[in-house]
Amino acid sequence: MANIERKANARWSGDLKDGKGTLSTGSGVLQEQAYSFKTRFEDAPGTNPEELLAAAHSGCFTMQLAAMLAADGHPARLLATDATCVMEPAGAGFKITKMKLMVRGAVDGLDQVAFEVVVAKAAELCPLSQIMKGNVQIEHEAVLEN
DSSP: OOOOOOOEEEEESOTTOOEEEEEETSSOOOOOOEEEHHHHHSSSSSSOOHHHHHHHHHHHHHHHHHHHHHHTTTOOEEEEEEEEEEEETTEEEEEEEEEEEEEEEETTOOOHHHHHHHHHHHHHHHHHHHHHTSSSSEEEEEEEEE
């Protein structure tokens, strides 16, 4: 398989607190999506980098988990992952310190303990988990809902 490249861009005008920006993706899924200090630090409507990182990580992890379950002969009927990206003050700025993954699964032929084992391995092997390793604490919780 060839290397995979995905692109996105950010545009910003002004200073940090009063400036405004847009985020776009090469696929066009996001097209000039507005973001600002208020969407990032004050919960104003709109997106922010941490929310997008959580979305990316939940998607990547869930695909990794689905692949591993299917390879073990237990394709999932349903997987639903919530990701929470935690950012904390650090020195003069901020640092992403934790990513929490909470997955609920409907998977035939597994019990809760076996599901937790596969979830832990998927959380370790997911490409986005790998780039965070050593920088961000990754927590995972698994609930089998058969």
